[in-house]
Amino acid sequence: MEDLALTPQKTSSGKNWAEGFSIFKPGEAGARGALRRFLASGLADYEDGRDRPDKDLTSYLSPHLRFGEISPRRILTELDKVVRSTPRLVAPAEKFRKELVWREFNYNILDLQPELHTRNFRDDFSTFPWQSSDKDFRAWARGETGYPLVDAGMKQLWQTGFMHNRVRMVCASFLVKHLLIDWRRGEQWFWDCLLDADPASNPGNWQWVAGCGADAAPYFRVFNPITQADKFDPDDIYRRKFDKPRGTVPYPRPIVDHAFARERALDAYRSRGDGNDDSD
Numbered sequence: 001m002e003d004l005a006l007t008p009q010k011t012s013s014g015k016n017w018a019e020g021f022s023i024f025k026p027g028e029a030g031a032r033g034a035l036r037r038f039l040a041s042g043l044a045d046y047e048d049g050r051d052r053p054d055k056d057l058t059s060y061l062s063p064h065l066r067f068g069e070i071s072p073r074r075i076l077t078e079l080d081k082v083v084r085s086t087p088r089l090v091a092p093a094e095k096f097r098k099e100l101v102w103r104e105f106n107y108n109i110l111d112l113q114p115e116l117h118t119r120n121f122r123d124d125f126s127t128f129p130w131q132s133s134d135k136d137f138r139a140w141a142r143g144e145t146g147y148p149l150v151d152a153g154m155k156q157l158w159q160t161g162f163m164h165n166r167v168r169m170v171c172a173s174f175l176v177k178h179l180l181i182d183w184r185r186g187e188q189w190f191w192d193c194l195l196d197a198d199p200a201s202n203p204g205n206w207q208w209v210a211g212c213g214a215d216a217a218p219y220f221r222v223f224n225p226i227t228q229a230d231k232f233d234p235d236d237i238y239r240r241k242f243d244k245p246r247g248t249v250p251y252p253r254p255i256v257d258h259a260f261a262r263e264r265a266l267d268a269y270r271s272r273g274d275g276n277d278d279s280d
């Protein structure tokens with residue numbers, strides 16, 4: 001960690017580096033509070049809003065679930081009560097339930113394969129031609145890739161111990177597909193930094209992104225970090241929040257060209273026998 005010289009270790013005013021973690025109030029009361037807030041102000045717009053890192057519409061329950069401060073059953077019970085009294089919430093509640101089920105799914109997979117964080121679920125991935133550039137890994141972990149959405153995500157992770165789900169997918173895809181770095185290095189970094197770092201959901205989702213998981217993203221899905229930003233952070237709100245404007249200093253050049261990286265990733269996946277369909 002120290003080698004990476006990430007900032008801030010202490011803020012300029014000498015405050016505690018971990019103060020950004022305060023979006024979570026640990027404990028059962030904090031968990032119940034997060035659930036109440038979400039049911040009152042996030043749920044109604046959850047279906048589309050859950051994909052928008054510039055909006056505050058998800059539940060932030062993941063660290064509480066991770067440490068057993070609230071149970072999925074309690075969440076479902078409270079959800080049902082709200083839906084009974086407000087029928088227009090049926091559809092967003094269904095979407096939210098489905099997300100909770102992904103957590104259960106990952107625990108099932110972990111049960112089947114306890115070494116989920118070190119071993120590809122699909123054994124035929126063992127010959128994948130990973131590259132191991134420490135320089136690229138460092139640029140990714142520090143949020144210095146030259147792609148503002150990836151850089152903002154990696155800084156959110158470091159500063160707050162959290163990262164929005166849509167941005168997790170983009171950042172993970174960038175490491176694995178644009179940089180061809182083994183998903184296990186990314187999983188380990190998330191494990192070290194996330195407040196919700198979870199032995200099932202973290203490796204399960206990394207394996208999904210890499211394409212070697214039980215349920216895997218198609219190999220040809222290479223998230224474009226520029227169009228993802230335009231679509232899910234159209235007003236630059238999230239990027240400006242975590243990757244602050246640099247005054248007159250120009251934005252760093254991308255460490256890898258998107259079109260080049262996409263073709264290189266497709267070649268690598270095809271080299272191990274993935275299909276010939278490149279449509280995205």
Ligand SMILES: Cc1cc2nc3c(=O)[nH]c(=O)nc-3n(C[C@H](O)[C@H](O)[C@H](O)COP(=O)(O)OP(=O)(O)OC[C@H]3O[C@@H](n4cnc5c(N)ncnc54)[C@H](O)[C@@H]3O)c2cc1C
Nearest residue numbers: 058059060061062099100102103165168197198201202205
């Ligand atoms: C590369 C990568 C790594 C991840 N690592 C973790 C991790 O270590 N711990 C973790 O809890 N989640 C992980 N996730 C899943 C997801 O990003 C978080 O659960 C979500 O962002 C937490 O925010 P929330 O509670 O506001 O989510 P909400 O949208 O409010 O969802 C409610 C709950 O559903 C569950 N959930 C939602 N999406 C997923 C998912 N894709 N997989 C499993 N459960 C899900 C979580 O328990 C979450 O708290 C990861 C996703 C990716 C792409």
